[in-house]
Amino acid sequence: MVGMLHRLLQHVLRSRYTRGRKSGRLSYGLYKAMAAVYQWINTHFIIAFPLKRKILWFDLPTRIDAILVVGYWILSIMLMSITYYLSNDNIYWPDPSRQLLRYIADRTGIMSFANLFLILIFAGRNNILIWSTGWSFAKFNIFHRHVAWIATLQAVIHTLAYLTLFVRVAFIWVSDRFLRLTRVVYCNLHIRLRLGGTQTTRSTATYDPASNVVRLEVIPGSVMHQPTASSFYYLYQPFRFRGWESHPFTLGSWEHTVEDQNSHSDTIATAITEIGNDGIENSKTPLLNASISQRHTGNEDSYSDAKRILERPKLIFWIRPYNGWTRSLRDQCLDSPNRSVSPTILLEGPYGESFSLGGHEPVLLIAGGTGIACAVPYIRENLHRSKMMMSKNKNENDDSELLTHTRIHLVWASRETAFVHDVASRELRDALSHEEFHASFYITGKQQETSSSGAIASPSSSISFFSFSASSSLPNITNNLRAHDSEDNELLNLHHGRPNIQELVLQHAQDASEANYSLLVVVSGPSAMADETRAAVYLAMRRGYRRITFREDSFSW
Template identity: 35%
Template sequence: MKVPPLLLGALLSYGVAGDDQSPSGTICVDGILTAVTSFTFTDASSYYVDICTGTLTSLSIWAAAKTYCTPLGIEASSRSLRNDCLQFGGMELTSYAETVGNFTDEYMKNIKVVEYEDIAAAKVWNETILISEPLWEASKRTISAFNNQYATHTRYGWSAYGFWGGLLLLGMANRLISFVVESRIGRKARDIESTTRSDSPVVPRSKLTSYSYSMQLQRYIADRTGIISYANLPVLWMFSGRNNVFLWATGWSFSTFNIFHRHVARIATIQAIVHSVAYSILQANFGALEESWKMEFWFMGGMATIAMSLLLVFSSIFIRRMCYEVFLIIHIVLSVATIVGLFYHTKIFDKAYDGYLWPLVMIWVLDRLLRIIRQVYCNIHVNRSLDILQTMSTATYSREADLIRLEVVPGSESLKPKPNQHYYIYQPLKWRGWENHPFTLADWEKIEDDGVIISNTQSSPTTETITDDNVSIASVSSSDSISALINSAKPQLKGRYKFLFYIRPSIGWTKRLRDECIKHASGPLKTHILLEGPYGESPPLHHFENIVLLAGGTGIAGALPYLKDHISRSAQGTTVTHSITLIWAAKQAAMLHNLASRELATVLKREDIKASFHATSDRKFGRMSRSINDTVKKADDLEVDLDVIYSRPDVTGKVLENLREVREAGRQGGRIAVLVCGPAGMADEARVAVHAALKSGMRGVEYIEESFGW
């Protein structure tokens, strides 16, 4: 079988990428080998048979070596060729020492000398030939140019690590400065002037492939894009993991790294496609494309490129939103196919590229191992009495609010809740128990010696004031089951927290959980839940005199913990915040009333917190007030009126209004933070307002977007 010519060049140049042109180097024989294999001989068989055994090709190579190369160079090349013949050809090399005896002075005088023009003549030679010195020099220069380009390809591949390393160092430096001076520089992961949510400081590195042109441009492009694509893979895998150490080191969100992950994936895939197409065109020009597909490394490389391309197609936002679990399975299968294909693709280079591939395996294994460790940490605790405490949980569903309230008491006593924490939630005893989804921790209550008092009456929720760090907070719940569990295990649960998550039923797991709650009509659904976390970083909003919180739907889970934190810090005197504006929009007014009568009850009584509520889908217009005191009695029996505006909020106008008030107050106004936890449109409108304020010269404004992108 005739081996495709371009592949021969790759194998040849791989072993001499250092371009050793010293007398003891291999460049001399490599130049000869490249030139001689361009000719066709009558005894031609396959590449390794031709160069490794005593054929006319082999004799012509050693004849030129005797003429142009030093003994040290011949010895070095013999060792290299012997290894190649054994590894790739499965045969012994007919060495120079075995052949040189034939090259007498008389023999060398009569040998046919060939020039560059003889290659184009396409003659089939039936005798040993000697390449001319100009042809040998040209061939050497070709090898030298290729080796220099190969080194450049590798440097460009490493430049990817320099780029991302520099970017991450900036993020870590910002975080360090933020920690030392208690500023918020490290949280500025978004460009406020951006008109999109791309979160992308990525400079298109594809421009790096446009340097170093030569007559072998197409070949160099093929090699360069392939090597850089390999180099991008460890970065791609690292940014995909939820246990990425740089999440903590930089303070950037998972969403930011997930966007980086998608950008790198697109770049690496495009580079792989260019690499594959360029080599295919080259092989087609040599008439060897069909033959190439019969070779394992070519076929597996093609499979890897196809798998990477399909990964992009099946990673569209539409597929992720409509059938996330299908996307996840396809993503894993195609990723494994990519890794396996690439291992086989570059196996011919004696594991030279495995250094790019093994980190992918290690990153994946380490991430899964850390997930298991986090699950054990969150859900299992063995106390001094050797009692094993596990996570307890109940779920209730409100049809009117279309909201699931998931209450969880983690098995661990070490979890310390704070704003902007999110956990992955599993339901392991179900037939698809591997599924897990991230949810923001919306609220929490500490369990004291006498337990947390939870209502035993579903239809009429009651409250009781509990003391947490000397702060009175109204606690409301309708979870009979978890109340009984807590009360039956008071000593063991002391010091732990009851977590609350809001879940909006959609498709998949959330829909199945809702259906379970509906079927369990007798009361709250007791279900086995596992937590994995916590993830997320909390920006120090208590350093800002003014805060605007924008929430959409269950995004209130992102804002509520900051309100709770503000109440606690106000009582302790550890906050400078004196004004908070909450703007919350939800589809159903029932959801607004549901939370206003429970977790937001204390918030609505405070003078330093202004709140406006918007119902966006109920078929009502204008402004409507509804008293909720007839449904819920607060701890101090105060009546609270909840005003619901049946329209979408003017986010830009509301934010600009607050910014204007702070600006007009001058130095007394202080700084202001705008935090958004809602749909993309709401975030865009808020960003426009903050951008306008900054553009007009206003300072002391911080924009924070709490989101979790898959």
């Protein structure tokens, strides 16, 4: 632009001087003023040398060259440095430092790319700017090199900013993957130094078409693994086409297994024999009986080895097959004659944090479908705690009143009766016969015939331990279904339809308030059920029932 203005001023002065000499009408005063300005510019900027002809690695023949080059450097630095608006509410880059790095990287990259156009033009011997400015190719060559330096510097800043940004992200990513790998190795591999060999994770998947649920039982390779309630795990099936994918599932239950003695050395078999049948029976509970260790203090090493084997947990997951890996696992089961397979499953976990039922009386657990996985661990832990407290009181011959235990009411809605039967006959069998546990089962699918349902129940499940009647607060139609079980011939009180969650919450809140207790409401199920439960708790609190704790325990991905 400066060169073109200089060229235009030269043209105007020459043309006016020529016309003035021919016509004699040229204003001598105006011409003299313009000529004086041009002469001053030409003397001090065009002809004059710069303060230093060579600055660093750059040749600057004239002062105007130095002014233009330095001016472009200053302009580029200013445009790269100013007006970065940072915000703590940025949804893409919440951290202001990361925002700044991203903005600097983007701006310098765009400016460097824009400078490529000037670099190409200034490098040409026949570019139109030589004609429009009257400057020589040598002068444009100087500009070409400086613009190239500026574009290179901008490209370097662009690269460094993005590298810094992504190195920070990559560090987090690498750290996360390393911790994941550590968890996978910890859960699935155990090296027996004293006995030799390794111990890996084993699993069994069984699909039941009647319940449309895959029951996955996994025995971790680690002997130090201790499951807890509200835990969820990421499951891998590595020998698939997409074996790197992981899928999160909530731990539904666990039980402790006894290893096959033939699979271990004589030392382990002897240790198990020393513990005896009582120890094996007690291994089915979450914790070994303390009396075992008291009776075998003489052989600490043998007991330690055997105890680790006895306490190896079997984790149970209920998986509803939909698409992707869950459907593939179901298809693998269907391809088997007995609908059961032993896939290679790797565990990553546990994740999640359990919460205590203590301090709440009663506890209302509301579950939908496979959301029962959240409720079962708390029910079994509370049952186990109650048995330990009762045993302690009996052993101490305490005639005083037994310690109170947390009372639990389970409300479970499921589409399939067979799924209710399966869980009730296994994981909830002991709880259903306990006087401090009450269960209400709702079948939301199509009503089935009694002979095909196969449901069982405990008589105590139809008796509420609250002050209100179960039939009054549960208005749905009740159908008593009988099952022929090898051990029991019991009844389940099943309700067809959806539970009235609002009425259940209000009734429990009223009873807790009258008894001066604190109510805990836990929901785990579909989002519609969770929203309905939250609305019911909100309504109860608005009606004056303040001592209510609400917890939504669900996992979506």
